[in-house]
Amino acid sequence: MPLTASKVEELAEWGMHADVLADVRSKARSDFFGYDDPRDAKYIANTGELNSRDRRLAGWFGFSFRMPDGRRPAEIAAVAQLSGSEQASAQKSIQQCRFVMAMVSTVIAGRGVYLKLEEEEFEIASRMLSQVVYKGDALCAHILPVGRGKWLVSPGWLVWPFR
Secondary structure, eight states: OOOOHHHHHHHHHHHHHOGGGHHHHHHHHHHHHTTTOOSOOOOOTTSOSHHHHHHHHHHHHHHTOOOTTSOOHHHHHHHHHOOHHHHHHHHHHHHTOEEEEEEEEEEETTTEEEEEETTEEEEEEOHHHHHHOOTTOEEEEEEEEEETTEEEEOTTOEEESOO
């Protein structure tokens, strides 16, 4: 059974709250936000709010960050929360996750969007994205394959504020 958008959210949330990941998550947060950097952070408009920053951290930590054993936190979450073929399918999607900055080429109202990255095209199943992005927008996101050419976005996607 392929992942769903709500399951991707749950896996990312688990990683942000699981006690077993507390120490590594704390260090990852510090690295992600550059807490040791003495310079002040200057966020682009609409990207500096706490919720927006925490969602970007959740996406990066869950789907890009690597534990010492090479696994991503979302893979550990999948083992903790899922079983059988659902777990295997989720782990495969997580392992094939990509971070892209791609152009929105098509918006299908109420269903999703198509992203274009050079010669590649990604069909993103997301009703919510279809309501907030426009053709020509640049979207930065972790995307996970869910079969038959369809992809999901992880928490923390960002519409680049330039066209």
